[in-house]
Amino acid sequence: MRSILLLAGLIWLAGGACAQTTVSGKVYHKSDGNGMPGIHIVVKDKKTVATLNFGITDQNGAYRITFTSAEDSITVSASGLNIGKQLFRLANRSQVLDIAADLQAIRLEDVKITPPKIRKAGDTINYRVDGFTGQNDRTIGEVLRKMPGIEVKSDGSILYRDKPINRFYIEDMDL
Amino acid sequence: MKRPIIALWCFLSGCSYGPKKVQTNVIPADQATVTCYYLFSKTKEDEQFPYRSDTLVLDIGSRLSRFYDPARLSRDSVVAARLKDLTENAQDINSLEVRKDGRAKDLSDLPGTVSSSSDQGESSRLYKNRVTNHVSVIDHFRTNDQNWTAGTDLFYEDDIGKLPWQLENVTDTILGYTCQKARLQFRGRDYTAWFTADIPISDGPWKFMGLPGLILKVEDSRQLFSFTLIGLRQLPAPVAIAIDKKGAVQCSRADFEKLKKKQGTGLQFNKTGGHVILSAVPGSFDYIPMEIE
Numbered sequence: 001m002r003s004i005l006l007l008a009g010l011i012w013l014a015g016g017a018c019a020q021t022t023v024s025g026k027v028y029h030k031s032d033g034n035g036m037p038g039i040h041i042v043v044k045d046k047k048t049v050a051t052l053n054f055g056i057t058d059q060n061g062a063y064r065i066t067f068t069s070a071e072d073s074i075t076v077s078a079s080g081l082n083i084g085k086q087l088f089r090l091a092n093r094s095q096v097l098d099i100a101a102d103l104q105a106i107r108l109e110d111v112k113i114t115p116p117k118i119r120k121a122g123d124t125i126n127y128r129v130d131g132f133t134g135q136n137d138r139t140i141g142e143v144l145r146k147m148p149g150i151e152v153k154s155d156g157s158i159l160y161r162d163k164p165i166n167r168f169y170i171e172d173m174d175l
Numbered sequence: 176m177k178r179p180i181i182a183l184w185c186f187l188s189g190c191s192y193g194p195k196k197v198q199t200n201v202i203p204a205d206q207a208t209v210t211c212y213y214l215f216s217k218t219k220e221d222e223q224f225p226y227r228s229d230t231l232v233l234d235i236g237s238r239l240s241r242f243y244d245p246a247r248l249s250r251d252s253v254v255a256a257r258l259k260d261l262t263e264n265a266q267d268i269n270s271l272e273v274r275k276d277g278r279a280k281d282l283s284d285l286p287g288t289v290s291s292s293s294d295q296g297e298s299s300r301l302y303k304n305r306v307t308n309h310v311s312v313i314d315h316f317r318t319n320d321q322n323w324t325a326g327t328d329l330f331y332e333d334d335i336g337k338l339p340w341q342l343e344n345v346t347d348t349i350l351g352y353t354c355q356k357a358r359l360q361f362r363g364r365d366y367t368a369w370f371t372a373d374i375p376i377s378d379g380p381w382k383f384m385g386l387p388g389l390i391l392k393v394e395d396s397r398q399l400f401s402f403t404l405i406g407l408r409q410l411p412a413p414v415a416i417a418i419d420k421k422g423a424v425q426c427s428r429a430d431f432e433k434l435k436k437k438q439g440t441g442l443q444f445n446k447t448g449g450h451v452i453l454s455a456v457p458g459s460f461d462y463i464p465m466e467i468e
Contacts, residue, residue: 058306080375
């Protein structure tokens with residue numbers, strides 16, 4: 001009997017050292033009270049360095065996140081494409097956190113794509129001319145000289161890898 | 176007893192009972208507000224450099240997203256349009272040459288050849304629902320043992336559920352965004368993903384979703400498959416996303432993958448004067464699935 005009590009005590013102690021905490025609640029529109037799905041809820045430690053766990057609100061705007069932390073407080077953030085980011089500093093205990101969100105469109109930084117300067121299709125190599133054009137280039141010869149593998153002779157003939165080119169197209173014009 | 180009551184309610188409220196039932200089969204469309212461009216590189220086992228890289232597009236709406244290869248789809252649609260024209264305007268054809276298997280030849284030197292090769296780009300389109308964690312995959316099949324023109328659209332529904340991502344407190348910067356590392360075991364492969372909380376969209380390339388931020392890069396541990404974000408655009412006007420399954424036949428994921436493996440090398444079409452050549456793309460096509468379970 002005594003050993004069982006001791007065991008129970010040990011389990012209680014072990015449980016106390018790394019107790020699981022559950023934060024749950026709902027994200028809703030500040031104006032009409034409707035739940036907002038797809039909002040990211042991230043639980044981080046006190047210094048907002050380590051992510052403890054995360055959740056995404058369901059169709060009704062509800063979320064439930066369970067995590068383990070020995071610290072006395074945690075940081076909860078709510079973010080989405082159509083709401084402003086919100087941060088909450090909370091005590092590390094299981095609790096209900098309902099979040100009223102304001103509609104606010106987020107402006108993302110565009111990432112521009114640069115097409116490759118050289119492209120090979122069958123036996124034809126395509127160079128993107130504006131990828132090689134500098135501000136001071138006046139003739140096509142000056143641009144051609146910069147393209148890898150191409151050599152422009154003083155007599156005006158064009159060589160590719162030391163072989164004369166018999167067909168030469170610029171922007172689909174046969175020269 | 177219930178039915179007459181519903182009918183009466185419908186009568187009173189002025190709505191019809193019939194069309195309501197049909198609407199449950201219609202997949203609600205969404206509007207994309209963000210478009211992402213991913214470079215998808217495939218590398219063969221024990222090789223250092225990718226054998227193929229394509230730019231795939233992810234259109235993201237509030238719940239739905241669409242993932243596809245626009246270049247491959249346009250090549251496929253050009254070939255399909257020529258084949259359709261062939262069957263509809265048969266009167267101006269004098270001769271037809273069909274080359275398959277060992278007799279296949281490369282027609283790319285002939286002017287006016289249109290072609291779509293199986294090893295170039297991705298023909299599957301994926302539709303993801305981030306709220307229900309559901310993926311629909313649709314593809315066009317033109318298998319070797321079928322008539323060329325008898326192409327079929329097949330799709331399968333995939334309830335992948337909440338993906339068991341493991342977050343790691345490791346950060347990196349990709350394209351100016353601070354990214355966090357996450358790991359995932361999914362259908363026989365181990366993946367490492369980098370996502371950014373600065374873009375609060377739980378989406379990513381292919382079937383990947385469910386992280387608290389957009390996935391900017393993901394690759395498997397053997398580095399056979401890699402997706403890297405190369406472009407991002409917030410659309411000035413939203414673009415509709417509708418799941419178009421018109422004329423498509425539903426199958427299982429296993430059957431779908433079996434057909435993917437069986438697909439031919441691709442098709443070339445050339446019409447010069449009244450002479451038409453249809454030829455398979457020469458060589459062989461080796462399909463390496465991402466899902467091995």
